Amino acid sequence: MMSDADALILGIESSCDETAAAVVRGGREALSSVVRSQIAEHAAWGGVVPEIAGRSHLRAIVPTVDEALREAGCRREDLAGIAVTARPGLLGSLLVGVTAAKSLAWAWDKPLIPVHHIEAHVYAALMSVEDWQFPYITLVVSGGHTSLYRTDSPLDHTLLGATRDDAAGEALDKAAAMLELGYPGGPAIQKAATDGDPKAYAFKRPLLGPDSLEFSFSGMKTAMLYKLKGPGGKREDPTLPESSNLAGMAASFEAAVMDTLIRKCLRASKQHGIPRILIGGGVACNRRLREDMAVAAARRGVEAVFARPEHCTDNAVMIAGLGHARLQAGETADLLLDVMAS
Numbered sequence: 001m002m003s004d005a006d007a008l009i010l011g012i013e014s015s016c017d018e019t020a021a022a023v024v025r026g027g028r029e030a031l032s033s034v035v036r037s038q039i040a041e042h043a044a045w046g047g048v049v050p051e052i053a054g055r056s057h058l059r060a061i062v063p064t065v066d067e068a069l070r071e072a073g074c075r076r077e078d079l080a081g082i083a084v085t086a087r088p089g090l091l092g093s094l095l096v097g098v099t100a101a102k103s104l105a106w107a108w109d110k111p112l113i114p115v116h117h118i119e120a121h122v123y124a125a126l127m128s129v130e131d132w133q134f135p136y137i138t139l140v141v142s143g144g145h146t147s148l149y150r151t152d153s154p155l156d157h158t159l160l161g162a163t164r165d166d167a168a169g170e171a172l173d174k175a176a177a178m179l180e181l182g183y184p185g186g187p188a189i190q191k192a193a194t195d196g197d198p199k200a201y202a203f204k205r206p207l208l209g210p211d212s213l214e215f216s217f218s219g220m221k222t223a224m225l226y227k228l229k230g231p232g233g234k235r236e237d238p239t240l241p242e243s244s245n246l247a248g249m250a251a252s253f254e255a256a257v258m259d260t261l262i263r264k265c266l267r268a269s270k271q272h273g274i275p276r277i278l279i280g281g282g283v284a285c286n287r288r289l290r291e292d293m294a295v296a297a298a299r300r301g302v303e304a305v306f307a308r309p310e311h312c313t314d315n316a317v318m319i320a321g322l323g324h325a326r327l328q329a330g331e332t333a334d335l336l337l338d339v340m341a342s
Ligand code: KG4
Pocket: 016, 141, 142, 143, 144, 145, 168, 169, 170, 172, 173, 184, 185, 186, 187, 190, 281, 282, 283, 284, 285, 286, 287, 312, 313, 314
């Protein structure tokens, strides 16, 4: 008989534009991880289209779950529970994953474990740490969220500050669109910025006063528009992306976003006297963020840990992992479980 600590959890994720399923042992060891990305289906529209996302999840959900179980060599009787993202996300997309999870939980008589997507991104970063030493300052930075938390356990997060407008990933996506670099913008900006001078263009870091732990990225987007099209965005003929300094523009914008994130993390760490920082979410894949954060943290004697890149963007390993912690705490749901967009 398997102990609770080694329990196998099936995780299901469908909150945005990835259909994902995974089997995780003991909240730590991924036995399988299947991610079907819809990026190609949304690319022509320059962003995620909710109707397309919902339909795409519907087509993908059964083969994705099936593949995750097969890849893990996992039979239904081996599973201790089924974890699923119930919030936040696109309503129609969440419904697909939650309905699949309910059906399996009912048919196989397993506990149904609802998971909060943002908390799962935090859990993904916790999976990079061998011996947990709570509390942590945690940054979740993705296409939909830029939030700082104090994390006291995998299940216990206190919001310290969030974005007032655009998420960091959203700002990168919009900037990339202005530079005609394609979608999703984060990886495109990183690539275009590779040989660029991050000081080529001046972008103010929006720190919002000396003590604020909130974020605001919409001004940076406007600043880029002005640099490209003149004050008021009126110039008909933007000097970029044709000009040779596309790399400089991409690098300057990227550096301003990442620098802002780093300064806010270190500010939170100092204010709360917590010298340990966790970082997760899609933007945490960013190379400049990882490198510059390592340098800045070392200088302050702070430990900064990132989720593994494959656990930064949306995946179901983090859902199954947090699901394990929730099951151990008895935090399950009945079949009336509802979804919540926010
Ligand atoms: O966590 P995620 O997959 O989905 C949400 O929950 O939002 O994050 C997606 C976001 C997108 O905005 C994408 O542009 C950004 O993460 N992203 C990156 C990189 N890879 C993905 N941003 C900067 N650098 C990257 N390498």
